[in-house]
Amino acid sequence: MKIPFNRPCLEGSELEYLKKVIETKSIGGGGTFTAQAETWLKKRLGVQRALLTTSCTAALEMAVMLADIRPGDEVIMPSFTISSMANAVVLRGGVPVFIDIRPDTLGLDERRIENALSSRSRAIMPMHYAGIACEMSDIQDIAARHDLIIIEDAAHAFLSSYKNTPCGRLGDISTFSFHETKNIVSGEGGALLINREDMVERAEVLLNLGTNRSRFKRGEVGRYEWLDIGSSYLPSELTAACLFAQLEQADHITSSRRQIWRHYHDALAAYEIEGLLSRPTAPADRVHNGHIYYMLFPDKETRERVAGALLSAGIDARTHYVPLHDTPAGRRYCRTADTMAITTSVAERLLRLPVWVGLEPKLDWIIDTVGSILAQTR
Numbered sequence: 226m227k228i229p230f231n232r233p234c235l236e237g238s239e240l241e242y243l244k245k246v247i248e249t250k251s252i253g254g255g256g257t258f259t260a261q262a263e264t265w266l267k268k269r270l271g272v273q274r275a276l277l278t279t280s281c282t283a284a285l286e287m288a289v290m291l292a293d294i295r296p297g298d299e300v301i302m303p304s305f306t307i308s309s310m311a312n313a314v315v316l317r318g319g320v321p322v323f324i325d326i327r328p329d330t331l332g333l334d335e336r337r338i339e340n341a342l343s344s345r346s347r348a349i350m351p352m353h354y355a356g357i358a359c360e361m362s363d364i365q366d367i368a369a370r371h372d373l374i375i376i377e378d379a380a381h382a383f384l385s386s387y388k389n390t391p392c393g394r395l396g397d398i399s400t401f402s403f404h405e406t407k408n409i410v411s412g413e414g415g416a417l418l419i420n421r422e423d424m425v426e427r428a429e430v431l432l433n434l435g436t437n438r439s440r441f442k443r444g445e446v447g448r449y450e451w452l453d454i455g456s457s458y459l460p461s462e463l464t465a466a467c468l469f470a471q472l473e474q475a476d477h478i479t480s481s482r483r484q485i486w487r488h489y490h491d492a493l494a495a496y497e498i499e500g501l502l503s504r505p506t507a508p509a510d511r512v513h514n515g516h517i518y519y520m521l522f523p524d525k526e527t528r529e530r531v532a533g534a535l536l537s538a539g540i541d542a543r544t545h546y547v548p549l550h551d552t553p554a555g556r557r558y559c560r561t562a563d564t565m566a567i568t569t570s571v572a573e574r575l576l577r578l579p580v581w582v583g584l585e586p587k588l589d590w591i592i593d594t595v596g597s598i599l600a601q602t603r
């Protein structure tokens with residue numbers, strides 16, 4: 226039996242909507258499905274504006290432009306994350322400043338932010354690892370005290386929330402990923418969420434090659450012209466059609482994933498009591514979306530042994546990020562303002578189990594397999 230790490234749930238109207246787009250022969254971006262998906266996101270999250278993008282990476286690049294990050298400006302972020310966050314800053318000439326993550330949620334450690342600030346600090350980029358939100362009240366307080374913009378990377382956190390506020394509405398600017406590895410997918414794809422009225426118009430310009438094409442399409446100006454920097458970040462209608470079908474199933478997909486997460490969590494409790502592994506921490510004031518279920522082993526050797534044995538049994542369990550501060554580009558372009566002890570340790574000890582809709586009948590077998598591998602450690 227082979228169990229993949231991930232399998233997108235494409236069981237709604239994806240094919241029907243894709244067919245519709247192809248029949249219209251109008252497959253460029255900005256059509257009906259784009260509008261429907263953007264409206265869905267705006268209403269559900271309560272944001273000022275939602276814009277579909279070609280990826281979360283693209284949305285992060287736009288967010289850093291919107292935050293007006295200039296050469297030498299510093300942006301606080303975790304190192305236990307994807308290169309897209311740091312790249313977005315470096316592409317504008319800015320300097321990513323890495324601080325450690327919390328040992329419980331594995332999100333940016335808000336208690337370490339103020340120590341890392343300098344006169345060049347302009348923004349904070351929290352990332353909600355595994356869909357479990359960072360301590361956003363404290364991050365918002367720090368940002369307000371020091372006049373910093375919050376760029377929320379909610380790539381993992383679609384339909385997660387913090388103190389009843391949805392992720393995607395917790396920063397000045399926020400981003401989602403709809404990459405095929407995420408809960409809700411359009412192959413490649415993402416969204417930029419704007420929570421500040423004063424940034425909406427510029428966001429539309431950045432998305433459209435630096436032009437006011439959005440205003441032209443709404444009939445607000447007679448022709449469109451180049452106004453600002455920008456690029457081509459608008460996805461095609463094919464992507465938007467697939468995404469809209471996914472959004473219609475988003476609650477079903479999320480609740481199935483949360484049940485799988487809960488099943489693992491309950492079953493692995495006994496091993497945590499024995500000290501063989503630690504389980505994720507999901508604080509009571511936030512709802513997660515079942516994006517990732519991970520185990521933390523006591524050391525790297527145990528993690529490698531369990532990962533190898535699971536793979537031999539046909540279960541594709543995965544490690545995660547190589548910390549950015551410890552990579553060639555991280556050393557070249559960034560500043561590390563902390564010991565990074567938790568980041569380094571977590572990166573060596575973490576292993577993610579498969580989570581996908583349809584996995585339910587295999588869960589007990591996966592858990593038994595983990596149990597028998599761990600039994601050899603006792």
Ligand SMILES: Cc1ncc(COP(=O)(O)O)c(C=O)c1O
Pocket residue numbers: 280281282283306307309310352378380381401402403404413414415
């Ligand atoms: C935290 C985080 N941010 C951003 C991204 C980039 O997403 P995309 O593939 O949509 O560009 C990823 C990708 O997995 C991610 O894990």
